[in-house]
Amino acid sequence: xxxxxxxxxxxxxxxxxxxxxxxxxxxxxxxxxxxxxxxxxxxxxxxxxxxxxxxxxxxxxxxxxxxxxxxxxxxxxxxxxxxxxxxxxxxxxxxxxxxxxxxxxxxxxxxxxxxxxxxxxxxxxxxxxxxxxxxxxxxxxxxxxxxxxxxxxxxxxxxxxxxxxxx
Amino acid sequence: xxxxxxxxxxxxxxxxxxxxxxxxxxxxxxxxxxxxxxxxxxxxxxxxxxxxxxxxxxxxxxxxxxxxxxxxxxxxxxxxxxxxxxxxxxxxxxxxxxxxxxxxxxxxxxxxxxxxxxxxxxxxxxxxxxxxxxxxxxxxxxxxxxxxxxxxxxxxxxxxxxxxxxxxxxxxxxxxxxxxxxxxxxxxxxxxx
Numbered sequence: 286x287x288x289x290x291x292x293x294x295x296x297x298x299x300x301x302x303x304x305x306x307x308x309x310x311x312x313x314x315x316x317x318x319x320x321x322x323x324x325x326x327x328x329x330x331x332x333x334x335x336x337x338x339x340x341x342x343x344x345x346x347x348x349x350x351x352x353x354x355x356x357x358x359x360x361x362x363x364x365x366x367x368x369x370x371x372x373x374x375x376x377x378x379x380x381x382x383x384x385x386x387x388x389x390x391x392x393x394x395x396x397x398x399x400x401x402x403x404x405x406x407x408x409x410x411x412x413x414x415x416x417x418x419x420x421x422x423x424x425x426x427x428x429x430x431x432x433x434x435x436x437x438x439x440x441x442x443x444x445x446x447x448x449x450x451x452x
Numbered sequence: 453x454x455x456x457x458x459x460x461x462x463x464x465x466x467x468x469x470x471x472x473x474x475x476x477x478x479x480x481x482x483x484x485x486x487x488x489x490x491x492x493x494x495x496x497x498x499x500x501x502x503x504x505x506x507x508x509x510x511x512x513x514x515x516x517x518x519x520x521x522x523x524x525x526x527x528x529x530x531x532x533x534x535x536x537x538x539x540x541x542x543x544x545x546x547x548x549x550x551x552x553x554x555x556x557x558x559x560x561x562x563x564x565x566x567x568x569x570x571x572x573x574x575x576x577x578x579x580x581x582x583x584x585x586x587x588x589x590x591x592x593x594x595x596x597x598x599x600x601x602x603x604x605x606x607x608x609x610x611x612x613x614x615x616x617x618x619x620x621x622x623x624x625x626x627x628x629x630x631x632x633x634x635x636x637x638x639x640x641x642x643x644x645x
Contacts, residue, residue, distance in 0.1 A: 422586065423551050430585040 288336070288369040290315040296337060300330055305375075316374040324362075324377045325387045331364060331373075332392060339364040339373065342389065345399040347407035349381075351433045357381035360409055362389070379409070381432075388414040406431035489627045496540070496566070497623040498528035500615075503539035505559060507546030510573035510605040514545050517608040527615055536562040541618060542595075545605075547575035548588045560595045561644065565630050568618055571597045572611060574604040596638055 293315055297305055305327075307318040319327050331339040343363040350357055356378035363374050379386060388411040389396040400411045401420040408429035411417055419426065428435075475494060477486030502524075506514055517524050518532065533539040536559045548556055560569065571591055574580035577600045579589035591597060598621055601614035629635055639645070 426585075435585075 288366060288371050290371075293337060293371070293373060296334065297330075301327065314372055314374060316376070318376050318378065321360075321377040321379050321386055324360075325389065325392070327375070328362070328364075328389055328392055337366065338368055339366050341365040341367050342393040342395050342399075343372065345389070345396055345403060347403045347409050347431075348376075349407060349432045353378075355380050358384050358407060358409060360386055360403065384409045385412050386410070387412050390414055405429075408432065489625075492627050493623040493625060496625075497619040500527075500529050500541045500568075500619070500622065501531050501533045501539045502529050502541045502543050503533055503536055503559070503563070505542060505544045505546075505556060507548060507552065508575065510545035510576070513605045513608060514543065514572065514611060517611045522608040522612060524612065524615065527612070527619065529615065536560075537564060539563060540567055540622075542567065542569045543572060544569065544576045544591050544597075545572040547580065547582055548591055549586050550588050551586070553588050553594050556591060557594045566622075566625070568598045568622060569595060570599045570601065570614055570618055572601045572603075572614065573606055574602065577602070580604060594642070596642060 290310055290313070294308060297317075301319075301323070304323055305317050305319050309316055331337050341364065343365045344361075345363070346361050348359045348361060350359065358379050358381050359376045360379070361374060361376050363372065365372050377386065384407075386409055388400060390400065390411075390413070397415070398420060400409075400414055401417060403409050404411060404414075404417055405419045405421055406429060418424070422430065474484070475486045475490035477484055477490070504511065504514055506512075516522060524530075529541075536542070540563075542560055542563060544556065560567070569591075571577045575582060575587070576591050577597075579587050581604075583589070588594070599614050599617045601610050603610050606614075
């Protein structure tokens with residue numbers, strides 16, 4: 286019997302009740318939202334459950350929604366059940382002033398670099414991460430470049446002639 | 453049938469062949485005197501050893517420039533070295549990310565004097581289209597540059613032109629320049645001893 290989105294949703298609501306919200310299926314992929322303090326319990330349940338078996342972390346990243354006050358940063362998990370070939374996705378939201386999320390490194394070793402990258406670009410603080418430091422950018426960088434806080438171009442520059450650069 | 457060797461042996465077709473005039477000096481029977489600076493310049497400019505620091509598409513154009521069709525070797529730059537200790541000319545070709553900056557600077561510092569720097573393409577010269585947090589906005593922020601080649605990427609002809617500009621600089625440079633006060637100030641402005 287193939288694993289369907291309905292079954293996954295039923296098992297999740299049976300376990301977590303109404304903690305999980307915003308279920309939707311864009312292009313047939315089940316996705317939902319979870320409270321940020323539940324992310325580890327949820328990942329562990331999805332991993333251990335004999336029916337769900339979501340044991341592969343495809344990717345982990347963040348999104349910045351500057352207009353959603355109090356829940357600006359979203360961390361997105363993509364999980365894959367390799368035996369039934371089913372994928373799901375869920376988001377946890379957090380305030381940008383306290384971007385603390387529990388690390389998934391104890392469950393998935395692959396989360397180590399993904400969380401470092403997410404920290405590097407969005408400044409999400411993964412609590413319990415063994416080596417949370419910048420992975421791609423220069424170590425001296427003192428800001429998180431993928432947050433939507435910066436103008437695309439620096440308007441104060443004088444060394445680039447607008448006529449030459451097509452602005 | 454063997455291809456006849458004619459172009460450098462006989463001047464067929466009546467093309468004008470220019471020979472370079474000797475440097476200014478005093479000629480007599482069996483001797484020629486001139487400034488040491490001129491002779492050193494002449495020797496240096498016709499035997500530059502380039503160090504290619506190629507990081508992106510400009511590097512591909514440079515490979516074409518080194519190839520048989522454009523042939524940078526005609527200008528005495530036959531020997532492309534990959535050790536900064538042996539080279540005179542650092543050719544920076546391509547986008548330099550901020551993370552690559554210290555590496556480039558280290559390579560420059562490892563080169564022995566006299567050394568020249570050629571910045572090829574929009575990215576190396578100004579950051580180019582990459583007006584972003586991760587890209588160095590021109591290598592002249594970290595090392596002094598002698599010649600800039602515009603283009604994105606520049607054609608091999610432009611590289612040859614830039615190289616000839618370097619040769620001009622090298623040929624005219626006084627052998628005392630690198631000990632001068634002005635040069636010292638330039639190096640100090642980049643924080644180089």
